[in-house]
Amino acid sequence: MERKNVIELSKWKRSSYRLPLLVSGARQIGKTHSILYFGAKEYKNVVNINFEINKPFREIFEQNLEPQRIIREISVQSGETLFPHETLIFFDEIQSCPAALHST
Numbered sequence: 001m002e003r004k005n006v007i008e009l010s011k012w013k014r015s016s017y018r019l020p021l022l023v024s025g026a027r028q029i030g031k032t033h034s035i036l037y038f039g040a041k042e043y044k045n046v047v048n049i050n051f052e053i054n055k056p057f058r059e060i061f062e063q064n065l066e067p068q069r070i071i072r073e074i075s076v077q078s079g080e081t082l083f084p085h086e087t088l089i090f091f092d093e094i095q096s097c098p099a100a101l102h103s104t
Contacts, residue, residue: 038088049078056077058097061097
């Protein structure tokens with residue numbers, strides 16, 4: 001059975017006015033699971049960055065916030081090729097990296 005929030009995420013993806021999405025809620029209710037499930041279903045690949053456990057990704061945002069540089073460094077650091085419109089970049093525990101949170 002597909003969760004209601006995955007359906008809402010699919011609507012977000014199809015929106016022509018799509019902006020970065022911040023998903024919030026109580027701990028341990030399945031937010032990460034839902035995002036990863038949605039990403040696997042809707043995107044060619046998913047890059048999951050957990051800022052609590054991946055200090056090198058936090059360091060990317062300590063420099064300037066130029067989007068092309070950030071994307072390039074995320075690709076290098078993750079070892080993933082990032083495809084425009086086909087890669088979901090998921091920033092998990094983003095509150096651990098205030099610079100990333102404020103970069104949108």
